[in-house]
Amino acid sequence: MSNISFHLKASLSLVLIVLNTLFWFTPVVALGVIKVLIPNIWVRGKLNLIIDKMATYWIALNNLNQSLLGRTKVTRYDQERLSLQAWYMLISNHQSWVDILILQRIFNRKIPFLKFFLKQELIWVPFIGLTWWALDFPFMKRYSKAAIAKRPELKGKDIEVTRKACEKYQFSPVTVMNFLEGTRLTTSKHEKQGKKFNHLLTPKAGGLAFALSVMGERLDNLLDVTLVYPNGIPSFWDYLGGKVKEVKVHIRVLPISEERIGNYLEDEDFRNAFQLWVNEIWLQKDQQIEVMLN
Numbered sequence: 001m002s003n004i005s006f007h008l009k010a011s012l013s014l015v016l017i018v019l020n021t022l023f024w025f026t027p028v029v030a031l032g033v034i035k036v037l038i039p040n041i042w043v044r045g046k047l048n049l050i051i052d053k054m055a056t057y058w059i060a061l062n063n064l065n066q067s068l069l070g071r072t073k074v075t076r077y078d079q080e081r082l083s084l085q086a087w088y089m090l091i092s093n094h095q096s097w098v099d100i101l102i103l104q105r106i107f108n109r110k111i112p113f114l115k116f117f118l119k120q121e122l123i124w125v126p127f128i129g130l131t132w133w134a135l136d137f138p139f140m141k142r143y144s145k146a147a148i149a150k151r152p153e154l155k156g157k158d159i160e161v162t163r164k165a166c167e168k169y170q171f172s173p174v175t176v177m178n179f180l181e182g183t184r185l186t187t188s189k190h191e192k193q194g195k196k197f198n199h200l201l202t203p204k205a206g207g208l209a210f211a212l213s214v215m216g217e218r219l220d221n222l223l224d225v226t227l228v229y230p231n232g233i234p235s236f237w238d239y240l241g242g243k244v245k246e247v248k249v250h251i252r253v254l255p256i257s258e259e260r261i262g263n264y265l266e267d268e269d270f271r272n273a274f275q276l277w278v279n280e281i282w283l284q285k286d287q288q289i290e291v292m293l294n
Helices: 003-037 043-071 098-107 120-124 128-134 144-150 156-166 187-194 208-216 234-239 268-293
Strands: 074-078 090-092 115-117 175-179 220-229 246-254
Touching: 003 128, 003 234, 043 098, 043 234, 074 098, 090 115, 090 208, 098 115, 098 220, 098 234, 115 268, 120 128, 120 234, 156 208, 175 246, 187 234, 208 246, 208 268, 246 268
Parallel strands: 074 246, 090 175, 090 220, 115 175
Antiparallel strands: 220 246
């Protein structure tokens, strides 16, 4: 593929994504505003279903765009049975903005609409930020230890945000998505952490623990997703332009036992056990990536 052809294809794909987003932006955000103004929980629930259905069509059109222009082969290494009627918590490794497009591509209309944990700053992304807001994506603001030391009242704020976000998801099936590494994998970040894993950054268990404490009784399963790019981690532009020939995806459906639900903030024994459980999942994921790369 020539550079001219690559950039033309990527540009066309991006334009189509933007136009598709603008098309759905007005009705989705309008219903989001109406939802905020109406106190009735039943009505809000019905509006959520309509908004999620619109978002499903939005993703479906983006997926069609990617299939026609990008033609990336997505290979799944599992035979798991998934359901649109189940409540899921989904965790995944994180390497590129492409991860989100791939997850939406493989799970759209297979499980309830994905709700991502996002950094608070992303709400200011033009159009898409407000769309995420209307879709009840949880926006997280993390405070450093230094900030909490200066302002003790900030302690636990992120937990409260997680709790309020997850409480909205108890009335109709949903999939709550969390990148446990908290950031995309890069060589510098990997080296800074001492390369505890061969292909991953160290997982942060707190957000998952807080979400499970709120939704644990409602959730049916944990979806453990492993994403692998055999030819190297791609950029968003690489994917749109068709340079990403293949993506490998492995999915595990894991049970969520009662022992995974507890007070992560105040119960030290539970916190240590939960972190060990997450680390074990990440160790298995690291080994799975090694297998998928060979």
